[in-house]
Each structure stands twice: as structure tokens, then as C-alpha cells.
Amino acid sequence: MAEQNSSLLEPGVNIRPVIDQDGVKMLAERLYGICVLELKELNGYDDKNFHIKEDPNVKNPLIMTHCPNGYVLKIMNAMDSQNLAVVEAQNEIMNFLSTRSVTCPKPIRNVFGHMFSTEIINNKQHVVRLLEYVPGELIKDAPKTEALFYQLGEFVANLDGKLQNFNHSGLVSREHMWMLTKVPELDKFKYVIKDQDKLDLAEEVIEEFKYAVVPRLDELEKGVIHGDFNEMNVLVAKKPGGGSSDYRIAGIIDFGDIQYSYYVFEVAIAMTYMMLLTGDPRTGGYVLAGYTVTRRLPDDEYRLLKILVSARLVQSLILGAYAKEQDPNNTYVISTEKANGWELLRKIRKSKPNPEVTDPTDWKTIANEYLTRS
The missing domain is CATH 3.90.1200.10 (Aminoglycoside phosphotransferase (APH), C-terminal lobe)
Structure with a gap:
């Protein structure tokens, strides 16, 4: 099996995150203080994406401005998770465009004040972040x-x-x-x-x-x-x-x-x-x-x-x-x-x-x- 040290995908490498819904709920609560009311997996290619709605009866002081449409918890694939500079660029480009009249998701800071974190999931490192869910x-x-x-x-x-x-x-x-x-x-x-x-x-x-x-x-x-x-x-x-x-x-x-x-x-x-x-x-x-x-x-x-x-x-x-x-x-x-x-x-x-x-x-x-x- 190919090693995962290249910046390009190689045959035989499976880079998609492996996680169940309970694991997703734990990440949302630990990293963002969200008590999950509804959870739905969205389409994704190499990443895992989950539409989350929080329980309105559970007060969460960690998110200052709550998104009424919920959030998308994104767990990036193991390969892209190695390039943190690209993750930063993705976050910055969304903030850049949202201030220029372009409707797009916006990243939300986690409990540590960061726009993303790197987590060990199923023995692999994956970048985890939360975005506002954009309805449409x-x-x-x-x-x-x-x-x-x-x-x-x-x-x-x-x-x-x-x-x-x-x-x-x-x-x-x-x-x-x-x-x-x-x-x-x-x-x-x-x-x-x-x-x-x-x-x-x-x-x-x-x-x-x-x-x-x-x-x-x-x-x-x-x-x-x-x-x-x-x-x-x-x-x-x-x-x-x-x-x-x-x-x-x-x-x-x-x-x-x-x-x-x-x-x-x-x-x-x-x-x-x-x-x-x-x-x-x-x-x-x-x-x-x-x-x-x-x-x-x-x-x-x-x-x-x-x-x-x-x-x-x-x-x-x-x-x-x-x-x-x-x-x-x-x-x-x-x-x-x-x-x-x-x-x-x-x-x-x-x-x-x-x-x-x-x-x-x-x-x-x-x-x-x-x-x-x-």
C-alpha cells in the first residue's frame, strides 16, 4: 500500500475519515459546546460533512452568534489535513468573500478560539472545523x-x-x-x-x-x-x-x-x-x-x-x-x-x-x- 507522505493522492491510499454519528456528536460538544438535536450526513467526496442543528433548550455560551439554520461540521480527509496553510486559506477566503456580498459559508471559532483543530480519528489526523450552514x-x-x-x-x-x-x-x-x-x-x-x-x-x-x-x-x-x-x-x-x-x-x-x-x-x-x-x-x-x-x-x-x-x-x-x-x-x-x-x-x-x-x-x-x- 502506498505511503501517505506525498502531497498528491497515490493509488491504494484511503484518505476519507471513518467516524460514526456518536463520534460526530462528541466532537461537536467537545470542540464547540453544541448539544446536537439533529444530525444529517451531507454529500462529500474525500471529506465527511454533517449538518448539525443544536438543541435550543441547552444554553451554549461558547458560540456568540448562533446560526438559525444550523452548522456544517467538516472533517477533512487525511491528506488535505496535512496542509494546514491551505486550511487557513480556505477559512480566510470565505471570510473575504462574505464581506464582499458573496453568499457563502463562514467558519466559526472553537472553544480554543481557533478556526479549526487537528483531531486523531480512527488513528489518523483529520482537521475538524465548523461552518455556518447556508440554506438554499x-x-x-x-x-x-x-x-x-x-x-x-x-x-x-x-x-x-x-x-x-x-x-x-x-x-x-x-x-x-x-x-x-x-x-x-x-x-x-x-x-x-x-x-x-x-x-x-x-x-x-x-x-x-x-x-x-x-x-x-x-x-x-x-x-x-x-x-x-x-x-x-x-x-x-x-x-x-x-x-x-x-x-x-x-x-x-x-x-x-x-x-x-x-x-x-x-x-x-x-x-x-x-x-x-x-x-x-x-x-x-x-x-x-x-x-x-x-x-x-x-x-x-x-x-x-x-x-x-x-x-x-x-x-x-x-x-x-x-x-x-x-x-x-x-x-x-x-x-x-x-x-x-x-x-x-x-x-x-x-x-x-x-x-x-x-x-x-x-x-x-x-x-x-x-x-x-x-
């Missing part, structure tokens, strides 16, 4: 309209604009398998794909990323990005007085993948997950339209979008299959596969120009067409 509907459950995807693109661009003023030393050298720059490292995990046709497709994308993207990285604009605008991390809300399908983007959660990386990666990741929601490659164009209204995307970066989207799909499919092999009970990790990720990947890779119809992966043209008629 997820974009995956909202009506899938062109206007909402356009708004998401705007939201992503605006967030990246705000983050231009955020810096943290913990992010400069961060290494993480979910970074798009780590797509070449997927060679170590691709053994989990047993279907030869799927494996051939994944290898094709990985190889193209190596020769088409990696040599160009120094040319791309960099900054701090969220890194994971997926269907489970974007909050939406109904517009006041709007119809049943009239929603707006309301906020963002889960800052576990923040990184100092490339802005074009941010928009490519957001496009990928919204296309997975609809199964339609054209959806990426609506996200791109909203993004480019706020942030300019250079022509040479437009040309990278197809391989970047393909690479994110392959990354999610391979790492999802690997995580499922490590923890068969965690069905959340194969959400990309369940959303027909392989089918979407084939559509994107095999799309052929038709002079009579706009190519569904010609996202720049689709974006311009949307902006023209809006």
Missing part, C-alpha cells in the same frame, strides 16, 4: 434554463474578479489531484476503468492534454480560483415575484478545491458540470456567454476549452471510479458517471462540423448567438 436550493434541482446558466457564468466571472484581490501563501504551492494541471497524473489511476473503449477515450484525452495544454500553461492568466463550480456547490433562489422557472444564482459553497491556477480552468470546470446537468454540450455556451460579458477570454484560451472540458470529465470519471473502489458505500463520487459523463465526453470528442447547424461544442459562437438575441 442547489442548481441541480432548479429548472434548467439558458438564463440561469448565463447567470452562473456571470457569477463565476464576478467571483474570480473579487478574488484578484485575495492572496494567501498557502495556495501558491498547493498540489491536489483535482487540479486540472494534474490530469497527466491520471495515468496512475486509469486502471480502474475496466471497459476498453472508455479507457481508450480517457487515454486519448490525457495524451492530448499533455501535448496541447501543458506546454501552454505559462501563457495563461493566473489567479486564485474556486476550482469546483459543480451542480452540488451552487445555490439558487427564486426571484421575488418570478414564475416557477425564474431563478437566480444565490451563492457558492465548498471551498475545498481553492487554488492558485488559471482562469480558463475555472470557466471550463463550470461549463463541464452544467453540461453534465443537461446532457447537452450547447449548455457550455450559455455559461461562457455570462462569463465573457464580465471577463475577457483571449482567443488562444477559447481554443483550449474543448480539451479542458474533456479533461475535467475524464478526471471526474477516473477519480470517481477510484474513490468508489476505495469506499463502495459512497455513491456521490460517481455522480459524473451517473450523469452519463461518458456519453457527454463522446459527444464532445466526436462532434463534427455541419455547415447548416452550429457545432454544439463551438461554444464561442453559441455564446455570441445567445448574447445577440438576449
